Amino acid sequence: MTSDPTAPATAGTTLALIDHLSRLGRRSAEAHGVPSGLRPRQFVALTVLREQGPVAQQTLASALRLDPSNLVGLLNELEGSGLVVRRRDPGDRRRHIVELAPDGARALEAAEREMACVEDGLLRALSGQEREVLHGLLRRALGDQLPTCAEADPPGGC
Amino acid sequence: MTSDPTAPATAGTTLALIDHLSRLGRRSAEAHGVPSGLRPRQFVALTVLREQGPVAQQTLASALRLDPSNLVGLLNELEGSGLVVRRRDPGDRRRHIVELAPDGARALEAAEREMACVEDGLLRALSGQEREVLHGLLRRALGDQLPTCAEADPPGGC
DNA sequence: TATTGTTATACTCTATAACTATA
DNA sequence: TATAGTTATAGAGTATAACAATA
Numbered sequence: 001m002t003s004d005p006t007a008p009a010t011a012g013t014t015l016a017l018i019d020h021l022s023r024l025g026r027r028s029a030e031a032h033g034v035p036s037g038l039r040p041r042q043f044v045a046l047t048v049l050r051e052q053g054p055v056a057q058q059t060l061a062s063a064l065r066l067d068p069s070n071l072v073g074l075l076n077e078l079e080g081s082g083l084v085v086r087r088r089d090p091g092d093r094r095r096h097i098v099e100l101a102p103d104g105a106r107a108l109e110a111a112e113r114e115m116a117c118v119e120d121g122l123l124r125a126l127s128g129q130e131r132e133v134l135h136g137l138l139r140r141a142l143g144d145q146l147p148t149c150a151e152a153d154p155p156g157g158c
Numbered sequence: 159m160t161s162d163p164t165a166p167a168t169a170g171t172t173l174a175l176i177d178h179l180s181r182l183g184r185r186s187a188e189a190h191g192v193p194s195g196l197r198p199r200q201f202v203a204l205t206v207l208r209e210q211g212p213v214a215q216q217t218l219a220s221a222l223r224l225d226p227s228n229l230v231g232l233l234n235e236l237e238g239s240g241l242v243v244r245r246r247d248p249g250d251r252r253r254h255i256v257e258l259a260p261d262g263a264r265a266l267e268a269a270e271r272e273m274a275c276v277e278d279g280l281l282r283a284l285s286g287q288e289r290e291v292l293h294g295l296l297r298r299a300l301g302d303q304l305p306t307c308a309e310a311d312p313p314g315g316c
Numbered sequence: 317t318a319t320t321g322t323t324a325t326a327c328t329c330t331a332t333a334a335c336t337a338t339a
Numbered sequence: 340t341a342t343a344g345t346t347a348t349a350g351a352g353t354a355t356a357a358c359a360a361t362a
Contacts, residue, residue, distance in 0.1 A: 020202060247343095323356100
C-alpha cells in the first residue's frame with residue numbers, strides 16, 4: 001500500500017503513540033504533583049532558555065511552537081515568580097529579551113529531578129540503554145537539537 | 159547526580175521531547191487538514207476499537223486514559239457520523255457496548271494514510287529503520303500493545 | 317508601512333460533581 | 340447500595356484578531 005518502502009507498516013500510527021504517551025506523562029506528572037508547580041510548557045520554556053541563553057520573545061515562541069500571544073501570559077507568571085527576567089533590547093526597543101534567572105535555573109533542576117521520577121515510571125518497560133536510544137531518536141527527529149530553530153512546516157510532497 | 163546508572167543524563171527530559179513532538183504532530187495535522195475531520199482522540203479511539211473489537215464504554219475510557227464523561231461526547235460525534243455503533247449489553251443493561259462501524263473502519267484507514275503523510279514530514283530526519291525502532295520502543299513503553307489495559311499509575315518508589 | 321509585544325475573545329480539551337437507569 | 344453512562348459546569352490550553360509602541 002505504501003509507495004515508500006522505508007516507511008513500513010508502522011506508518012501513521014507512531015504519532016498516535018506519541019500523543020498517548022504525552023498524555024500519560026502529563027497525567028502522571030499532575031498525579032505526582034510537580035513540586036515547583038511548573039507546568040509542562042513552563043518546564044520546556046525554561047529548558048530552552050537554559051540551552052539557548054537570552055532570546056527575543058518571538059524567537060522563544062517559535063521555538064516552542066507557541067503563539068506569541070500565549071507566551072505573554074506564560075512569561076508573566078514565570079517573571080512574577082522570579083524565574084525569568086525580561087529586558088528591552090537596546091538595539092531594537094520593540095524587542096524583549098528573555099533570560100533565565102538564577103531562581104529559574106534552580107527551579108528547573110528541581111523539576112528535572114521530579115520529571116526524571118515520573119519518566120522512570122512511564123518508561124519502566126525500557127532498559128536504560130533503550131531509553132537513551134529513544135531519547136536520541138526523539139532528539140534527532142526534532143532537529144538534532146532542542147526546539148530551537150523555527151523549522152517551517154515541511155513543504156513536503158503530501 | 160543520578161543514583162541509578164541505568165537512567166543517564168537524559169533523565170527528565172525525554173518526556174519534554176515527547177510532549178513537544180506531540181504538539182508538532184497536532185499542529186502539523188491541523189495544518190494539513192485531516193480529511194476525515196478526525197481529531198486526535200477520535201483517531202486513537204477508532205484505532206483501539208479496531209484492535210480490540212467491541213468493548214464497554216468504561217473500558218474504552220480507561221484504555222484512552224480519558225474520563226468516561228468526556229468519552230460520551232466523543233462517541234456521540236462518532237456515532238452521529240456513523241463511524242461507531244453503541245448497543246446495550248444484554249447481560250447488563252447498564253453497559254453500552256461500542257463497536258467500530260464499517261464507515262468507521264474506512265474513515266480510520268483514510269486518516270491513517272493522511273497521518274502517515276504528516277508523520278513522514280515530522281520524522282523525516284529518521285530513516286525507515288529508525289522509525290521502526292522508535293515505533294517499537296514507544297509501543298513497548300506503552301505496555302507492548304495498544305493502550306488497552308488500564309495499567310494503573312506506577313506505584314513506584316517515587 | 318512593518319514588526320514586537322500585548323490585550324481581548326472564542327473555542328477546544330479535560331476534570332469534577334451531580335444525576336438516571338439499571339443492578 | 341453500588342455501578343455505567345450521562346449531563347452540567349468550570350478550568351486550563353490555545354488560536355485568532357485587534358491594538359500600542361517602535362522601527
